Amino acid sequence: MNAGTAYLCSAGGLFFATVIKLLALRKNPRDPLLRAVTATLFIGALLFVTAAPPNLAVINETLGIPNIAAPIVYSILTTFDGVTIVLLIHWRGNDDPRVTLRQTRLCLTTYAAVVVAIFVLFALGDAPVERLRDLDTYYSGTPWIREMILLYLAAHSVAAVTMVILSWRWARKVPGTLKLGLQLIAVGAACTFAYDLLKYTAIFARWFGHDWDWLSTNVAFSLAGFSAFLVAAGFLLPSIGQGVGSRFRALRRFRLLQPLWLEIRPEIPATSPPPMPWWQPVEHRLMQRERDIFDAVLRLTPWFERATGATVYALALAEHSESRRARSEADASVIARAVMQRRSAAPTVAPELRWTVSSTEDSDDLLSMSAAMLRSPRVELVRQSTARVEHRA
Structure with missing residues (x-):
């Protein structure tokens, strides 16, 4: 894969990540952290678009200045570094907002000054020969251009080390996909620092009369796209993992409620919407x-018999001594009996003798009631006794 194709593939991956964040931003446009992540990914994509060698030539030709693409790419890279550090600062948060604001201002001011200095140094220097792949080493001995190259590398190295420290420290304090995302960012930043070390080595080798340019043009180049992929994945993983986790929990809850829903299904009015596909x-x-469960419970209330609930509650409590679980079993037995009695008789339970179903008020209790509807021997016993009574009647 040639340099231009590789850089554009990296840009495509970052643009894809940006689109994912933009879709999330449509649902929550006022989320400052989400806006910051989206901006960071977009700047990273823009960096790889402009840094692709074919595009470097286009920029130079369009502006009519040899190698003008170099300070442009370096300034975008520096901006990306500063924004990434600020993003990590805000992502982590701080008990004192003044500390966060002070750190943000210091970071942005420092990196803005580096961007200005890059263009000043390029203007002071002389780089007449266009170099699309090896400008760092080719002009490593040229006054002012040399300083520009070292300045952008130093700013890049500081950002990489800062990202490693911030990400790794925070990763030790958080669980799940956020922890994994921070670890990916830390590894990506470590690869970025390795990229800088390879650049430094190739430049120093030039100063001492050696030609190690391949470290800069080949090895470092390979690390650039890999590190960008890791950093982008690190920023995306927590939100994607959160979404997947939320859907998994919803699906699990949906399935666990099925026994209860099947039990009360005859009480769902025919006019209600059919189950979604x-x-x-x-x-x-x-x-x-x-909603179907809550509506059915309300419709069945006149058939809820306190004696049934109290008996099952006492038996369940005596067996496993868990009051919430016993309450769920009692509620499940009352509902099972009410469903069977409603089919054949008008309500006969006086208001003062009715059982109050409370397991629908808490999500965990609702799941426990559904499990009892499927597995509790006491609920099954209530079903059988109710069936025998109805059969004799």
Whole structure:
């Protein structure tokens, strides 16, 4: 793969990550952290677009100044470094907003000064021969251009080390996909620092009369795209993992509620919307299932018998001594009995003798009631006794 294609592939990956964040930004346009992540990914993509050797030639030709693309790319890279550090500062947060603001201003001011200095040094220097791949080593001994190259590399190295430290320290304090994302950013930043070391080595070799340019043009080049991929993946992973995790939890809850939903399904009015098909968002299907359960519980209230609930509660409590679980079993047995009695009789339970189903008030209790509906022997016993009574009647 040639240099231009590789850089453009890296740019494509970062643009793809930017699009993912833009889609999320449409749903939450006022989220400052989301805007910052989107801007950072876009600047990274812009960096690889401008740094591709064919595009360097286009920039030089368009502006009519040999090698003018170099300070432009260096300034975009420096901007990316500064914005990335600021993003990590805000992402982590601080108990004192004044500290965050002070750190942000210091970082942005420093890197803005570096951007200005890069263009000043380029203007002071003389780089008449266009170099698209090896400008760093070719002009490593040229006054002012040499200083410009060392300045951008130094700023890049400081940013890489800062990112490694911030990411790794924070990763030790957080779990899950956020931890993994921070570790990816730290590894990507470490690769970035290795990129700088290779550049330094090739430049120093030139100063001592050796030709180690391949370290800069080949090895360092390979690390650039890899490190960008890791950093982009690190920023994307927490939000993607959070979304996947949220959907997985919703799907798990949807499935665990199925026994309860099947039990009360005869009480869902025919005029209610039919169950959503499987391709609909699981969050919407879960909301519909929970709504069906709540509506059915309200419709069955006149058939809730306190004696049944109290008996099952006492038996369950005596067996496993867990009051919340016992309450869920009692609620499940009352609902199971009410469903069977409603099919054949008008409500006969006086208001003062009705059982109050409370397991629908807490999400965990609702799941426990659904599990009891499927597995509790006491709920099954209530079903059998109710069936025998109805059969004799």
